[in-house]
Amino acid sequence: MTIGLNHYLIVAAGLFCMGLFTMMTKRNAIGILLGVELVLNAAAINFVAFDRYLGPGRVDGAINALFIIVLAAAEAAIAVGICINLYKNLATVDVDQATSLQG
Amino acid sequence: MGLIGSAASGDVTMPVDERTGVMNAAASGGWLEAVLFYTVAGMTLVSGLGVCVSRNIVRMAVWLFVALGSVSMMYFLLAANFLGAIQLIVYAGGTLVLLIFGVMLTSKSPWARFDVGKIELLAAAVVSGVLLGCLGAVITATRWHGVEGMVPGSSVADIGRRLLTEYLVPFEVAGVVLMVVMVGAAHLARQEK
Amino acid sequence: MAAVGNWAAKALFGGHPVALLFLVVGPLVTAAAALGAALAVKTWRGWGRFLYRHGGKVLLSAVVGTCIAVWLTALLFGWVTTDLVARADDPSRTSWFGAPLTVTELTGSLPMLPGWVAVLLWPLQFAIVRDLIGLGALLGFFNLIPMYTIWWERKVAGRIQSRLGPMRVGGWHGWSQSIADGIKLILKEDLIPAQADGPLFRAAPYFAVIPAALAFLALPFGATYVFRDLDVGLVFVLGVLGIEVVGVIMAGWASNNKWSVYGAMREACQMVSYEIPMGMALLVPVSAVGTLNLVKIGEAQAGGWFDWLAFQNPFIFVAFVCYYIASLASCKRAPFDLPEAESELVAGFHTEYSGLRWSFFFFAEYAAMFVVSGLAVILFLGGWQSPLPSAWGDSWGDGILAQGLKGILFSGPIWFVLKCVFFLYVQLWLRWTLPRIRIDQVLYGCVQVMLPMTMILLLGNALWVWASTSERGSWKVIEQITNWILGLIGATFALGFVVIAAYGFYHRRRLVGNLVQDAMAGA
Numbered sequence: 041m042t043i044g045l046n047h048y049l050i051v052a053a054g055l056f057c058m059g060l061f062t063m064m065t066k067r068n069a070i071g072i073l074l075g076v077e078l079v080l081n082a083a084a085i086n087f088v089a090f091d092r093y094l095g096p097g098r099v100d101g102a103i104n105a106l107f108i109i110v111l112a113a114a115e116a117a118i119a120v121g122i123c124i125n126l127y128k129n130l131a132t133v134d135v136d137q138a139t140s141l142q143g
Numbered sequence: 144m145g146l147i148g149s150a151a152s153g154d155v156t157m158p159v160d161e162r163t164g165v166m167n168a169a170a171s172g173g174w175l176e177a178v179l180f181y182t183v184a185g186m187t188l189v190s191g192l193g194v195c196v197s198r199n200i201v202r203m204a205v206w207l208f209v210a211l212g213s214v215s216m217m218y219f220l221l222a223a224n225f226l227g228a229i230q231l232i233v234y235a236g237g238t239l240v241l242l243i244f245g246v247m248l249t250s251k252s253p254w255a256r257f258d259v260g261k262i263e264l265l266a267a268a269v270v271s272g273v274l275l276g277c278l279g280a281v282i283t284a285t286r287w288h289g290v291e292g293m294v295p296g297s298s299v300a301d302i303g304r305r306l307l308t309e310y311l312v313p314f315e316v317a318g319v320v321l322m323v324v325m326v327g328a329a330h331l332a333r334q335e336k
Numbered sequence: 337m338a339a340v341g342n343w344a345a346k347a348l349f350g351g352h353p354v355a356l357l358f359l360v361v362g363p364l365v366t367a368a369a370a371l372g373a374a375l376a377v378k379t380w381r382g383w384g385r386f387l388y389r390h391g392g393k394v395l396l397s398a399v400v401g402t403c404i405a406v407w408l409t410a411l412l413f414g415w416v417t418t419d420l421v422a423r424a425d426d427p428s429r430t431s432w433f434g435a436p437l438t439v440t441e442l443t444g445s446l447p448m449l450p451g452w453v454a455v456l457l458w459p460l461q462f463a464i465v466r467d468l469i470g471l472g473a474l475l476g477f478f479n480l481i482p483m484y485t486i487w488w489e490r491k492v493a494g495r496i497q498s499r500l501g502p503m504r505v506g507g508w509h510g511w512s513q514s515i516a517d518g519i520k521l522i523l524k525e526d527l528i529p530a531q532a533d534g535p536l537f538r539a540a541p542y543f544a545v546i547p548a549a550l551a552f553l554a555l556p557f558g559a560t561y562v563f564r565d566l567d568v569g570l571v572f573v574l575g576v577l578g579i580e581v582v583g584v585i586m587a588g589w590a591s592n593n594k595w596s597v598y599g600a601m602r603e604a605c606q607m608v609s610y611e612i613p614m615g616m617a618l619l620v621p622v623s624a625v626g627t628l629n630l631v632k633i634g635e636a637q638a639g640g641w642f643d644w645l646a647f648q649n650p651f652i653f654v655a656f657v658c659y660y661i662a663s664l665a666s667c668k669r670a671p672f673d674l675p676e677a678e679s680e681l682v683a684g685f686h687t688e689y690s691g692l693r694w695s696f697f698f699f700a701e702y703a704a705m706f707v708v709s710g711l712a713v714i715l716f717l718g719g720w721q722s723p724l725p726s727a728w729g730d731s732w733g734d735g736i737l738a739q740g741l742k743g744i745l746f747s748g749p750i751w752f753v754l755k756c757v758f759f760l761y762v763q764l765w766l767r768w769t770l771p772r773i774r775i776d777q778v779l780y781g782c783v784q785v786m787l788p789m790t791m792i793l794l795l796g797n798a799l800w801v802w803a804s805t806s807e808r809g810s811w812k813v814i815e816q817i818t819n820w821i822l823g824l825i826g827a828t829f830a831l832g833f834v835v836i837a838a839y840g841f842y843h844r845r846r847l848v849g850n851l852v853q854d855a856m857a858g859a
Contacts, residue, residue: 043180045289046282048221051184053278055210057271058191064267067257068200070245074207077238078191081214092221094287096294099301102223103310106302109229110317113238114324120245121331127249128335134257175464201589205536208543208582215575225628228571232611236578240608243585247601299568299628 048089056082069123069133073116080112180220187213198256204243211235222296392508403750406473407740410561416460470563474552482702483514489764496768498847524691529592532688536590541689541696544583548703550576555710556631558720558749569630570622573711574615577666577704581607587697588685599684602674602775609779610665610672613786617659620790620797621645621652621715634719638747639726644718647822648815651797656716658790660759663708665778667701670767674775709759713752720752 059078066072084105091101127133190213193206211234218227306314377383387394459465487502491509494501502510528537554569556562566572581604588600622628624645625636637644646656665672674684686697713719726746732738744750773781803811840847 042291043176044291045287047180047184048217049282050279051187051217053275053282054188055191055214056278057275058188058195060274061195061267061271062203064270065195065259065264066203067259070242070249071200071203071257073242073245074194074203077207077234077242078194078210081211081234085214085217088218088221088223088226091223091297092294093289093291096290097297099297099305102226102297102302103305105218105223105226106229106306107313107317109226109233110321113233113241114321116238116241117324117328118331120241121328123245123249124332132251133249136257199533201533202536205539205582205586212579224566225568225571228568228575231575232571232578232615236575236581236611237608240581240585240604243582244601244604247589247597 045089045093048085048093052082052085052089054082055079055085067134067136069126069135069138070120072135073119073123076119077112077116080108084108176220183213183216183220187217198258200246200250201243204239204246207242208235208239211239222294224296225299225302226297387512388507390508391506391511395508395511406561406749407743409469409473411736413460413466414560416457416466467563474563475549478549478552478703479699481706482699483518485702485705485760485764486517486698487511487514488761489767492761492764493768495844495847496765518695521691521695526693527688527690529688531592533590533592536586537688538693540583540587540590541693541700542583543586544580544700545696545703547576547579547583548700548707551704551707554630555707556634556714556719557752558743559631559635559747561720561749562631565629565631568628570618570628570633570711570715573630573707574611574618577707578607578611580700580704583700584685584697587689591685591688593688596685596687599674599687603668603685605775606672606674606778606782607666607668609782610662610786613782613790614659614662614666616787616790616794617655617662618711618715620655620793623794623797624649624652624801630714630719634714634721637718638721640721641718641723641725641827642819642823644716644721644823644826646716647819647826649797649800650818650822651793651800652716653822653825655790655793655797656712658786658793659716660712660762662782662786663712664763664766665782667705667708667763669701669705669763671770671773672778673767673772674778705760705763706756709756709763710752712759713755717755718751720749721747722751 056079059075059080059082062075062078063072064075066075087101087105087108089101091098095101123133126138130137187210190206190209194203194210197203197206211230215227215230215235218224218230487510490513491501502513504510505516506512528534551573553563554566554572556565556569584603584607585600588596588598588603591597621633625633627633633645641647646653664670668674686694689697722745724746726742729738729742729746732742742748804815
């Protein structure tokens with residue numbers, strides 16, 4: 041069976057929803073971060089799949105995916121810094137306990 | 144040649160990129176391409192499921208590593224070789240190691256678990272399921288006019304040229320962002336004296 | 337015969353040539369080989385004595401035989417793709433499973449050979465069959481390199497420490513010591529600590545070994561001896577080598593042992609930090625040649641000693657040294673071997689591993705050593721080109737024998753392997769000579785020394801390459817003089833090494849010492 045654009049898009053959609061589920065159900069702050077990484081990867085797969093199927097020979101999708109990778113790395117660095125600070129202040133990374141700003 | 148090479152295609156002639164003279168092509172509908180795609184897609188979805196369902200944070204990170212590796216393989220299948228290699232270097236070998244460091248610096252014991260209530264799990268599952276359903280419906284209902292079969296893949300020279308001409312501003316801004324992030328992360332994670 | 341082959345292939349599985357290879361030919365050949373070996377061992381009592389006396393010659397002939405077999409297989413594959421398949425009468429018509437030629441046609445186009453040859457050649461038309469055979473060869477190489485590097489390391493360590501190293505197992509200088517060790521490790525009890533994370537503990541060695549094996553996919557041994565000529569070969573190899581960190585961290589964490597965790601953390605820190613100077617130092621020759629394709633980089637250095645990239649440019653020369661040092665850190669080799677610091681951390685991240693699982697980590701390490709040496713050779717030292725100027729062989733023509741001779745003398749996989757082996761030797765030599773560096777010194781070296789140095793090299797090289805694009809005569813003279821000076825410096829080092837090694841070899845008995853000399857003949 042020929043693999044078409046739909047196949048890749050559905051895989052990316054599945055990955056996106058799994059990342060969303062992870063973000064919604066994990067109490068560990070780093071766990072939420074892992075969900076974010078899944079979501080970003082799903083978006084990047086979409087870019088590259090469109091690149092290959094709708095514009096053969098074009099690299100715009102690949103460049104966008106490149107920027108996604110770079111920015112995801114940057115965001116993960118800062119987020120891990122935040123989690124470490126959370127751990128230093130609360131002795132836990134359980135986000136359910138980070139309620140001091142809750143009004 | 145692309146990583147899949149002529150093994151995945153039915154015929155022997157391959158498109159040559161005129162500018163760079165390099166053969167790089169996405170596979171055309173051979174049986175090998177289908178086998179590889181389903182294997183890689185299966186790995187991606189199973190490892191994504193592993194990330195969702197694991198309750199131990201270290202195991203979640205390992206499943207994420209498998210997911211990132213599978214996504215890299217998917218890039219190779221889509222003939223974006225450079226991107227696949229960069230995904231391995233930056234994401235799997237860099238970002239993931241950073242996340243694992245974060246996990247290890249913030250976990251109290253290897254078996255610590257944070258559990259969520261059943262209602263939250265159900266609600267999240269419903270929301271994700273509905274979103275997946277909607278996305279799937281939209282994707283299959285749209286007529287994409289996609290080009291299947293043998294197509295030339297992306298070449299590194301092209302990416303490099305575009306990064307320095309069309310995408311120069313985002314490229315420079317990304318550089319500045321990375322520098323800011325480096326300083327910021329070093330400051331955030333500093334030792335308090 | 338050909339008709340029988342056709343019928344058998346079609347009737348047996350109604351499916352694919354891969355199935356033919358896997359389900360029929362593969363098991364039959366393996367079973368026959370195993371049976372033959374078992375019979376030989378059982379019936380011929382004298383094999384132990386034979387190997388003991390002639391072990392060295394067996395080894396040498398095995399190596400030479402493998403080289404010839406690889407060369408002939410490459411010729412065969414080349415012939416099948418160019419001659420046979422291209423001679424198919426009607427390329428658009430394909431016979432079953434998509435093969436351009438049926439067995440009957442093959443037999444017809446090779447009238448001088450018997451029918452069974454055509455049956456054997458028929459599956460080779462499929463790229464996937466050729467790929468599988470190539471993968472088998474790569475996996476074999478990947479398995480042999482660590483075994484013999486470990487044997488050689490023990491010999492080198494011994495000689496540096498005034499002793500002999502393995503001498504008994506198999507006879508000549510203990511050449512089968514690694515095989516014996518492998519058998520011992522396989523037979524050991526599979527110990528997993530009770531509190532360890534079971535699945536992660538079991539999976540970690542595979543996460544370490546698979547990246548090291550993957551790197552061989554893009555590593556060119558010769559201009560046509562490459563499994564996949566990737567346009568982004570260099571980035572692929574670097575990316576795949578960087579994944580090894582994850583396996584090591586998993587191993588350290590899953591062992592539930594604080595020494596393992598310390599070792600794993602130090603190793604992750606070190607490996608990830610040194611990837612930066614490694615990558616930047618590798619970018620220096622890449623920007624001089626203009627491509628990430630490893631085969632093209634190797635071909636750009638054709639012509640002899642003075643055409644190698646390391647001698648084109650003082651920046652590339654220094655980048656070579658920077659890359660080599662960074663690659664030592666990336667492979668966790670001394671002087672950067674804190675992760676396995678035996679005298680400090682028991683055994684670092686693989687403390688709790690024993691038996692076959694432990695050996696997987698060592699396979700990964702030694703294979704990675706070969707791969708980084710391979711990258712150094714391809715990017716800086718001419719890859720598979722020999723130091724002899726290839727212009728000498730231009731008039732020899734194109735026959736098979738002339739090509740073979742040119743492969744041995746001027747440009748061929750044998751030179752690649754020899755150069756890699758030399759750099760492996762330097763890594764072994766450094767391990768047993770230099771003391772270990774502390775982790776803070778390691779990171780200081782990375783961030784405050786190598787990183788600025790590689791940045792300056794990159795900038796300097798960019799300016800040099802830009803200046804070279806101008807056609808000014810005076811610049812060409814400067815380039816040529818620099819080329820000669822750097823080439824002469826390199827040649828001095830190489831020849832100096834050869835002279836000192838020859839001296840050491842000639843006086844080896846005196847250097848090893850009296851006790852050893854008296855105890856073992858043939859030392």
